[in-house]
Amino acid sequence: MDAVSAIIEPLCANSVSGSMQDVVEPISSHALPNVPGKRVTIVRVFYGPGGFTPAHRHAGSVTAYVTKGEIRSQLAGGPVETFGVGQSFFEPPGSTHLVSANASLTEPAELIAVFVADEGAQLTTLVK
Template identity: 35%
Template sequence: MRYTARHIIAALLMAPLGAFAQHAGAPHAAQDAVVKELMTKELQDIPGKEVLMITVDYPPGSADPIHRHDAHAFVYVIEGSIVMGVKGGKEVTLKAGDTFYEGPDDVHTVGRNASKTKPAKFVVMLVKNKGAEFFIPVK
C-alpha cells in the first residue's frame, strides 16, 4: 500500500510517516515524501511491542515537520543524501549506507532531502507499542 504524506498526517495512521512540509526556499513547491509500509510484526517475546518497517522516498527539496515517534527508530539510507537531527543534537548529513537512530523521547527537529535536485530514499524500522500511532506532530 502506498501513502502520500497528506493522507498520513490527516489520519495519523500507524503506518507511514506523516505529512512532509515544503522545503523553505525552494523555487517551486517541493513534492511530499512518499511512505510505503513494508511490514508490521508483533514481537511475541516482548509483550505489547511490535516492529513497523517502512520506506520513505524524499523527492528533491522534500522536508518533514517537527515530530516525534514514541518508538525506537532505526534509519538506513538506501540512496541519495538526507539531513537528520533531534532536539539537543547536531544535524547530520547521511548518504547511502549510513544509519541514524531516534529514541522514543527524541523530538525529530530536522528531516529533509539534502538535495534540491536528486531524490533520496531510506528504510525506517520502528520498535513501538503494539497498535500505537507512531507519528506525533510537535508544535
C-alpha cells in the same frame, strides 16, 4: 488505526513541503512474539528533491538506514548531520526529530525506517 497508518498519516501531512514526490510506503508490521506488547514496523520514506518531514517525534525507537541519496537529520539538542547511502541513525523514543530532509535540491533520497514500539501506540506525532 493500524500500526502502519499510525506512521503514514502524520507524515503524509508532509504536503506542507509542497512536494507531492515525498512518499511513505509501508513494508511490514508484525507483533514481536518474544517481546509481548511490542511491534516492529518497517517503512520506506522517499523524499523528492528538497523534500522534508515537519518536526515530529515517535513513541518508540527508530533506526533509519539510507538507501539512496543523502538525508539531513537533527534531533533536539544535537547537531544537524548528513547521512549517505549505507549509513544509519537512531532516534530514541520520544525524542524530537527537528530535521528530516533530503540534503539535495536536485536528486531524490530514500531511507528505510524500522520502528519498535508498544502495540497500538501512535508512532508518529507532528510537533507544532
